[in-house]
Amino acid sequence: MAVATFDYATWSARYPDLAVNVPANLAALYFEEAQLYLDNTDRSLVCNIGQRTLLLYMLVAHIAYLNLPTTSGGNGAGVVGRVSSATRGSVSIGTDMGAQPGSAEWFLQTQYGAAFWQATLWLRTARYIHIPRVQRQTWP
Template structure:
């Protein structure tokens, strides 16, 4: 999770490593503060961290960006540190003796597949469903035809 600080930042979420580490303690054991900040900066590429972005509520945007930081961290970390060790896609099957792992990536829409690689990404994708739907906003002014 990231902390929202509306007064000083002009409507932008500022990353709070302590709050994020409290929310994701397993990942925080392997992700240093500067590395988490880099992941937060990367997360802002996927979700605009501006007052004009699609998520205006700072607390909600902070939660979503925190999920993205956890998702990116899981993808980037080695498996021994809680990451996915370079696997792309969700684990479709696994064997223990002689270690066999297979992943499935192409079963989802291209945009959703990247997020579905981790539980954090899937949670982000589900939470932002409303942002991917068109909204009709009617013009409040009534327009008269030019012919009268």
């Protein structure tokens, strides 16, 4: 089975707002890091290489955004979750995602991580595998 590979031109076309601040060599390092969160081997639960590549690109975007300096729009410039409060004078906004299970909070810090979390819901759901029972022979 093949593995997903990183193509900066494709990634930057999908995430042009991030590509402005993330050079190719850094994005490639983020791709390596993304593989810590999503298996990119022939044993991956995501068998479709196209889907696995898209998911890894989402993770690269998430990691890149988390590492952007505030001068480049990083560290909370994007709004994720429902707006729970707002103020007009001196402008403030509060958002809330509610209580999240497991590692969801880390992913839900960015719109890219939230998209990854939603797209991989099926990976966090139990799978039932039916194993047929063999009929025993009874002796007369």
